[in-house]
Amino acid sequence: MNTLSLASDRCPVIELAAVQKSFTLPDGARFEAVRPLSLKIARGDIFGLIGKSGAGKSTLLRLINLLEQPDAGSVKVAGRELTSLGRSELRAARQKIGMIFQQFNLLQNATVYDNVAFPLRIHGRHTRAEIDARVRECLALVGLSDKLERYPAVLSGGQKQRVAIARALAPRPEVLLCDEPSSALDAETTRSLLQTLRAINRDLGVTIVIVTHELSVVDQLCSHAAVLEHGHLIEQFAVDGRADERRSALGRELAALSEERRWRAQREDAAAAGSVAGVLRRRLIASEAQQIPSTILPRASYA
């Protein structure tokens, strides 16, 4: 099934084996959110989960930190089987798995500082000084050192998501789960959020798993991606791979997007090689590129 398992087999930090999850709907019917599937995600990877709404991508993400208990199957993170852990062991294990959300989910009645300190305080083996140092470090990392004593209500959406990232990073996680992190943000804020996530992955070596309905986000951020449909894992691939190897419509659409991006970059490089005319042309192309909005799939096929 896996067309590209080389990278993930090298050193998986997340291993889902035959996991499945169904829910009982209010009318009593069963809804198969995730049908039995297996997935490995390599350490240091940025992995995208894409699919239409209701495809099970969010549920799959929430299986990784056991926010949803799988009906069957095994969930291994950093070599630890999570499904067999007791409550307090699971709480300890969750420190190694950060998570951010579409709606940020910050404590509204706590300052930025207290929000970031929250995960450190609930695992009571840090001194006050350690917590203070770590909170400042994490907020510096996301560029919010000047907002320590503010409440979330006065921050912009992008700033709130940065606080959420700082909070997720505070306990030094190995994995960062992102559930539609940019869906409540505008294009410009999304771009800078993606830069932050990229930097976290590169500099801290945190493995990132991201659920999104924005293909442009996957294209710009992820090295690997998996496509889900009706709870099935349709395919997974390297984002830089070729379009004709893709089985799903979404996969091909993503490939077209990547190709377009590469082509534009090449054109810019060619322009850069030229003289004054080349520089002018490059500027023209750059401004043109800025005008093209980040690609979001039409709602009809996606939302």
Next chain:
Amino acid sequence: MPESFIDLLPELVYALGQTFLMLGVGLTAAILFGGPLGVLLFLLGAGQSLANRPLYLTLSWLVNTVRSFPFIILMVALVPFTRLVAGTSIGPLAAAVPLSVAAIPYLARLVEQTLREVPRGVIEAAHAMGASEWQIVWRVLVLEARSGLILALTVLAVSFLSYSAIAGVVGGGGIGDLAIRYGYYRFETDIMLLTVALLIVIVQIIQFGGNALAHRLDKR
């Protein structure tokens, strides 16, 4: 007429003290027992972390049952229990017993409803960070719902100010008792008006204080 007010003053002050004693005991019992009961009801509710339908329905039924008693009947029904707890069935301390029994489920229900206003995602984020149930209660639910909880307590205090007047009927004393004894039974309308005016002022102060505190605590 004015001299009757002055004659009444010591009794008025005494009655005021009785009222605050009844309210104080009732509200304290409500916070100590009704608060945790409300949190428990919330956590046992559908979709919450301790979701347990049979237990939720049992507790919920109990809360509804106590709340459905007309207060005066509850007070009389509880006389043996009151004697056991307070040693007597007369006076403000004795009246505080049925007041407490009525206030506990009242506040529990208010607390449960208030906690439902806390966004689900925030509780979920705390779970994802590895918080225990206890930590979620104190560091998430109480923190996020604190202004709502203050308003719930304000509603309770105002309702129980008037409940405490009913307690006067069976010898509880207090400001409401004064209104009934002098104003209602003896047709001293001015004294009745005075006590009612006093109750209006107290209610306004409670509500104003509650609103102000809730507003200060609300950073949303």
